[in-house]
Amino acid sequence: MREVSIVGVGLHPWGKFKDKTFVEIGTVAIANALKDADVEWKDIQAIFSGIYIYGGNAGHISGQYLESVFGETGIPVVNVYNACATGSAAIRMAYNSIAAGETDTALAVGVDISPEGFLSAKSDNPKQDRDVLRWRMTGMPNPVYWALECRKRMAKYGTTDEDLARVKVVLSQYGSKNPNARYKKTYTLEEVANSLMVCDPLRLLEVCATSDGAAAVILSAAPAAIRKANRPVKIAATTMGSAIYGDPTLRISALSAPARAEAPLLSESYSASQQAYKKAGIGPEDIDVLELPDNSSWHYLQYLETCGFCGEGEAEKMLRDGQTQIGGKVAVCPSGGFSSFGEAIGAQAIWQVVEASNQLRGRCGERQVPDAKVAMAQTYGLMGNSGTTILKI
Amino acid sequence: MEQAQAQQGMVPALPDLFDFAGERVRLRSAKCNSCGTYFFPESHAQHRSGCSREGVEKVLLNNRGKLASWTIEHYMCPPPFKTSANIAPYGIGLVEFPEGIQVAGLIMESNLDVLKIGQDVETITYTLYKNDEGQDVVTWAFRVLKQA
Secondary structure, three states: OOOOEEEEEEEEEEEOOOOOOHHHHHHHHHHHHHHHHOOOHHHOOOEEEEOOHHHHHHHOOHHHHHHHHHOOOOOOEEEEOEOEOHHHHHHHHHHHHHHOOOOOEEEEEEEEOOOOOOOOOOOOOOOOOOHHHHHHOOOOOHHHHHHHHHHHHHHHHOOOHHHHHHHHHHHHHHHOOOOOOOOOOOOOHHHHHOOOEEEOOEEHHHEOOEOEEEEEEEEEOOHHHHHHOOOOEEEEEEEEEOOOOOOOOOOOOOOEEEOOOOOOOOHHHHHHHHHHHHHHOOOHHHOOEEEOOOOEHHHHHHHHHHOOOOOOOOHHHHHHOOOOOOOOOOEEOOOOHHHHHOEOHHHHHHHHHHHHHHHHOOOOHHHOOOOOOEEEEEOOEOOOEEEEEEEEO | OHHHHHHOOEEEOOOOOEEOOOOOOEEEEEEEOOOOOEEOOOOOOOOOOOOOOOOEEEEEOOOEEEEEEEEEEOOOOOOOOOOOOOOOOEEEEEEEOOOOEEEEEEEOOOOHHHOOOOOEEEEEEEEEEEOOOOOEEEEEEEEEOOOO
């Protein structure tokens, strides 16, 4: 298979834009990526677009509407949805299209404009849409699932409320220095610990917001495109993982889980990351920058272990010892994380890759990880969706 | 069965999830006798890889289990969760049943200040609201036994 590089990236800022359409914000991200790559629209040979789930019929074919803005050229346009790993799926398909020789240059894009407050059910058909059950029968919005796992973790490993607060403190330091971040305030331990309780033990400042945003990356193996690119970044691996039987995690949307663990927690993420390490021929010890899915402080701790950055039960110590900060063992979420951006479902995984590639291209100013050569973007998606992308420069 | 339950003046918010005809409330599960997996809901098949998927039978879970985890939700859940009144803050538990399956549900009739992993719980019904026919529309919930 051919080596594939990221030759350009683009974002629409993260925030709330309910007066804009998904097409408008997607257009901004794509235009920025084309400009960054110095690639013309006619050179794009395929589009892989995250399905915009709040856009009904049109949102399900988001790629077609975005193509229309820039010029319909008859190229393959595929629309994909993998929950919060949607962006990973789009990138992986763009990568595979190029690596297999179907195309030389392809676009992966994701957009989201989320409803206010908690995300909720998307249909009223409980027979077909099993997700309706956890809303109607048990009143379980997403943070409940994280809180249940977090409570288990506290009982098993002694995670403290201070550990959960410390995650936010660390992330906000980086968010404050990221011009693209939605939330730029820095926080003290006291401020986080005193924020409103949402789902015990998780407080308001320990769970991420939902945001609107759009992100795009242009991938290429064309020598001309790579020559023109400003510090192209190689994709060492881009994978998708699904859950493994016997995973005791209560996955978002599910009402049950096995009691006896025969697979790791967050098995879909374990699977995606293990595949990526194998494909890239590296291990977690080789990663300089890790963008993990910090939907909550629990995620931050659990993902360090799930992806092999420390042993079971050791994440709290890694955090407390500063080993997840710039200058530590691995710089975790130097973007500021979901904590500083909020989550835009279809765009989030692509945003992570944009931030990770910015680090390798030396564009991060005060948040720059010195001598960053290898970066990893890891996603978390409900009901067994996950993807991992490893980048090298 | 559900006709008998309706005659009690109670109807489930959604069908085929729990049985409350008898003295004890029991969740409706299914067991695959080939790979040994229990499913909940009963239709949510999750076989072991390579299983023939033969010999699946509907079963009722034990009325009692142990609290494997808990949380207190401080914000009212948006629709389609429907209750007659704002019930926040409310408890949600993950209960491990002797069959080897963990099931989530509301925690009701329990002191939320003293919830602890490992507590014994029993399955009960919880009335979400009354329908136009004056019946109690119910879901399942867990009550902690022997609390301080």
